[in-house]
Amino acid sequence: MEKNENDLIDLAMITTCGSVLCSLANSVFSKNNNQHDEIRMNSNIDTKLINPMLAFWLRACMLYKSCLEKK
Amino acid sequence: MLIISDLGQSLYTLFGRHWIGKTKKQYQKMIGTPPKKTPDLMKLLKDFYPKIGWDIRNEGTGLWDELQDFVENVYKDLIKHFNSAKFIRISQISWEDLTKYMNIVRRTWIWFIEAYTNTTYSTDNSYYSFFLNEIGIFS
Numbered sequence: 001m002e003k004n005e006n007d008l009i010d011l012a013m014i015t016t017c018g019s020v021l022c023s024l025a026n027s028v029f030s031k032n033n034n035q036h037d038e039i040r041m042n043s044n045i046d047t048k049l050i051n052p053m054l055a056f057w058l059r060a061c062m063l064y065k066s067c068l069e070k071k
Numbered sequence: 072m073l074i075i076s077d078l079g080q081s082l083y084t085l086f087g088r089h090w091i092g093k094t095k096k097q098y099q100k101m102i103g104t105p106p107k108k109t110p111d112l113m114k115l116l117k118d119f120y121p122k123i124g125w126d127i128r129n130e131g132t133g134l135w136d137e138l139q140d141f142v143e144n145v146y147k148d149l150i151k152h153f154n155s156a157k158f159i160r161i162s163q164i165s166w167e168d169l170t171k172y173m174n175i176v177r178r179t180w181i182w183f184i185e186a187y188t189n190t191t192y193s194t195d196n197s198y199y200s201f202f203l204n205e206i207g208i209f210s
Contacts, residue, residue: 053088056081057180058201063074064173071166 072150072161074169078176079146083112085183090115097123113142125186127179134182137175145172177202 090109098105102122110119116127116138128135145164149157181192181202188198 053081053085054201056077056084057176060074060077060081060173060176061201063077064169067074067166067169 072153075146075150075164075172078172079142079150082142082176082179085180086112086115089183089187090119094120094123113139127182130182132178134175134178137171138179141172141175 087109095105098119105119109115116135120126121128127138149161153161181199184198184202185191190196190198192199192202194203
């Protein structure tokens, strides 16, 4: 039971982080219209430069990796 | 469900934004008036992008067929248009299936970045930082 609870907490945290990231990225995107025609990707994760589409991919990766580690 | 939802959303947002932000103007210049409403993702990739020189169907590794199967039969059917009757089918998605979907979306992103930046996938190029095997997900 405790393990399941921890799993749920982990999942909730990851999902929340992903949602915050998406919201932040969307916010940055809408305020800087000139960013939309340039895909900005950098090895250093800088939330100001991450666009919304990449945020979805990253959240999928985080969730997948979390499941992979628990397998 | 969350993972598949994010995978589908990433592609819809990527191509939707790209179409509105840049490609539509290019289409207008090269072909003619684009549709007022942004077409669905697969229609964009099948009927509109090839006319401006981006044809994922010629990618050569069968990505188009796999992407079509993922988008139509998994993302749209099971997740986007979810209802309780589909729950059993969703619960039967295996870990191998999920890994396959991750790879299909990853390869589609790489195809997009290669076309967009006129580069080739390389571990040294920071454009591909979030799509490397080295991030520990793909092998």
